[in-house]
Amino acid sequence: MTAPASAGTTEFDKESLRNHLRDKLGPDGGLFVLERIGGGQSNPSFFLDYGDRRLVLRKQPAGPILKGAHAIDREYRVLEALFPTGVPVPEPVHYCSDEGVIGTPFYLMKRVEGRVFTDTSLAELPADQRRDIWMAVARTMAAMHALRPETVGLGDFGKPGNYFERQISRWDRQYRQSDLQPIAPIEQLHDWLSANLPEDDGRVALCHGDFRLGNLMFHPTEARVVAVLDWELSTLGHPLADLGFCCMPWHTAPDEYGGLLGIDLAEMRLPSEGEFVACYMKAAPDSPPLLPFHKAFALYRFAVIFVGIAERARLGNASDPEAARFAPLAERFAIRALEIANREPHKLGPF
Missing domain, CATH: 3.90.1200.10 (Aminoglycoside phosphotransferase (APH), C-terminal lobe)
Known part of the structure; x- marks a missing residue:
């Protein structure tokens, strides 16, 4: 995706997340690295290395939001529906509606390796x-x-x-x-x-x-x-x-x-x-x-x-x-x- 920010720029309790994932995904084997992904105007995203899994976490923003905005649950539902089809989407891994874990609903998906172009002129390419x-x-x-x-x-x-x-x-x-x-x-x-x-x-x-x-x-x-x-x-x-x-x-x-x-x-x-x-x-x-x-x-x-x-x-x-x-x-x-x-x-x- 885009360059990760410092691992310290999370806005929630990382240990609470780690405990939740231990129950849902099993032990992490001592590898739990969370990095904020820079950029974006919407749902905050993070790279998460959890054991041998390379994941992305997406969550709602903290604080008040407009009604109907930041529909994390709908995002996850689409990933579940489209992943078996030929439309390319990341593989969904886990959805959590419990705000008590990190303060907002969130979901996990597998990290996809590739290129994202933010410059519509594609000047960086030949x-x-x-x-x-x-x-x-x-x-x-x-x-x-x-x-x-x-x-x-x-x-x-x-x-x-x-x-x-x-x-x-x-x-x-x-x-x-x-x-x-x-x-x-x-x-x-x-x-x-x-x-x-x-x-x-x-x-x-x-x-x-x-x-x-x-x-x-x-x-x-x-x-x-x-x-x-x-x-x-x-x-x-x-x-x-x-x-x-x-x-x-x-x-x-x-x-x-x-x-x-x-x-x-x-x-x-x-x-x-x-x-x-x-x-x-x-x-x-x-x-x-x-x-x-x-x-x-x-x-x-x-x-x-x-x-x-x-x-x-x-x-x-x-x-x-x-x-x-x-x-x-x-x-x-x-x-x-x-x-x-x-x-x-x-x-x-x-x-």
């Missing part, structure tokens, strides 16, 4: 490898959407029908739970989305909810996804919600959470948004077309997510100690979505 990485993203997403939820025990993982209508309502509620000052572009965008809902076509798939390059782990040497990570926002929904979300880099600038807007894609040997979407459509030939609505909706959701990050930073329980720096992006992402909605070219430079 130019001739960048396109293949992005095409692997598209194909993996299509494979996930091809699964029938009821066949993997997820038929009740979300409500059927009217997905986008329900999601707009949900994210509006989450936005309004925050004590931050109102953000006019987010509220304008909410109104546009509500007025431009596409007709419900009845499609239902497992949606990741945060399907982007940084949440995928790739084979150490090949352009192949070996694990899809961070399933806390997953639900049953419309597959174009994930596709629109994954298209965000083409509509945001490098200083806006690492987008591609303004980068010379041809010079960097990166695919255009159209080429990326075409790769997905080839792997999902019965998919309806991706509309401006789907991309604007994706940016709206991420804008509200940034509101949540800013709120956690204000409350002092964000996973990233520098999370406050992301607060301005809530408004910026809403502006980008309104540019799409109004079919205006994206503006570069200061707002």
Whole structure:
């Protein structure tokens, strides 16, 4: 995943965890090493060496959280459902709902070895490898959407029908739970989305909810996804919600959470948004077309997510100690979505 932080940066009683795991997994043989994984805005994660097991621990953040956020139990359920399928996920090991152990629910999964790319331009890779990485993203997403939820025990993982209508309502509620000052572009965008809902076509798939390059782990040497990570926002929904979300880099600038807007894609040997979407459509030939609505909706959701990050930073329980720096992006992402909605070219430079 990402570089581990100091082993001393845990926020809970390690001996309590060790005692719990001794009961569940057996003795550790004297090897119990816990290291915080740096980065991330959501559920805190840790590398755990327990005996001969190389694991990852994921938990809810400490302190107050917004209702419905940080759904650790749902994450674990998805891993259990998908691990036997061809969709690459880490192997689930143990789920604990008892907050008395480390202060919040948590789960363990086996550690997967591979590469995670947080730079959407893939500048660290040779130019001739960048396109293949992005095409692997598209194909993996299509494979996930091809699964029938009821066949993997997820038929009740979300409500059927009217997905986008329900999601707009949900994210509006989450936005309004925050004590931050109102953000006019987010509220304008909410109104546009509500007025431009596409007709419900009845499609239902497992949606990741945060399907982007940084949440995928790739084979150490090949352009192949070996694990899809961070399933806390997953639900049953419309597959174009994930596709629109994954298209965000083409509509945001490098200083806006690492987008591609303004980068010379041809010079960097990166695919255009159209080429990326075409790769997905080839792997999902019965998919309806991706509309401006789907991309604007994706940016709206991420804008509200940034509101949540800013709120956690204000409350002092964000996973990233520098999370406050992301607060301005809530408004910026809403502006980008309104540019799409109004079919205006994206503006570069200061707002």
